[in-house]
Amino acid sequence: MSEQILLTGVIPSHANGKRLDQALAELFPDYSRSRLKNWITDGSVTIDGQVVDRPREKVLTGMEIQVDAEIEEEQRYSAQPIDLNIVYEDDHILIINKPAGLVVHPGAGKPDGTLLNALLHYHPPIDQVPRAGIVHRLDKDTTGLMVVAKTIPAQTYLVAAMQGREITREYEAVCNGAMTAGGLVDEPIGRHATKRTHMAVVNSGRxxxxxxxxxxxxxxxxxxxxxxxTGRTHQIRVHMAHIRHPLVGDLTYGGRPRPPQQASAELLQTLQGFKRQALHAARLSLHHPITGEWLSWDAPTPPDFVELLAQLRRDRQAHPHD
Structure with a gap:
């Protein structure tokens, strides 16, 4: 199924001489540039009644634009009744606190049972929005806050805000090694040269x-x-491993258990039993895509993470001079 849309507009004077795709982005800001470009190339756009399929075509003031296109529903994914922890909701966005173990988007080896399937069930109209409104992702075993767009205008805004680094995402993590100070890691990330499911710091990366x-x-x-x-795949996990402080539980990037000397049996059991990366998306802040209001949400630290911290504190108290 799909929705047929008809958009009309006139090229304003300030867009005179611009490329068609640039002019359309100004005329119809509710739609992404990639979507508009696809509509041009598939013949869905006319200028003064003539089909133009070249995004680079120059436009002139006063030209009449018409877009007659279809928005495909993502019906290849099924709606499934999966519980969601919704922190905030209005007509435009959802803020979700994702649990460990929930995959965000269907993919190879995981065709369903994902956050996307849950969203289609919880709010069926979201099937009109690309990727069911998912703007960014968290790894399967990372917990915490995500924003989801319920409408195309909201998604278009949020994708641009994410690309423009206007959305603040703060995480908490437990890493191996006793660090003395904070800092930053500014290193490009790309696909690992030999392990194709892994990411790595590589010169050719983003x-x-x-x-x-x-x-x-x-x-x-x-x-x-x-x-x-930035929001690269596995970014925190890769960057912390790069500076030799991989996250606890992150076996993919070297976070095997590294207990301190004379650790208690309880701490050893906790470290060995922590079967996911110790990473939690704790705070999310953004400008609301419609009202412009600055909003912020916090997600409580999950129980397994709380227990890990408690055991590490007990260990520190038991060995005050180490």
């Missing part, structure tokens, strides 16, 4: 910047607060 500060130090671990400037 720019990636992670800020981190120390919240609490333990004998052989550190509780961190981190802020992303």
């Amino acid at each position: 720019p990636a910047v992670t800020h981190y500060r120390v919240s609490e130090r333990f004998r052989a671990h550190t509780h961190l607060r981190l802020r992303l400037e």
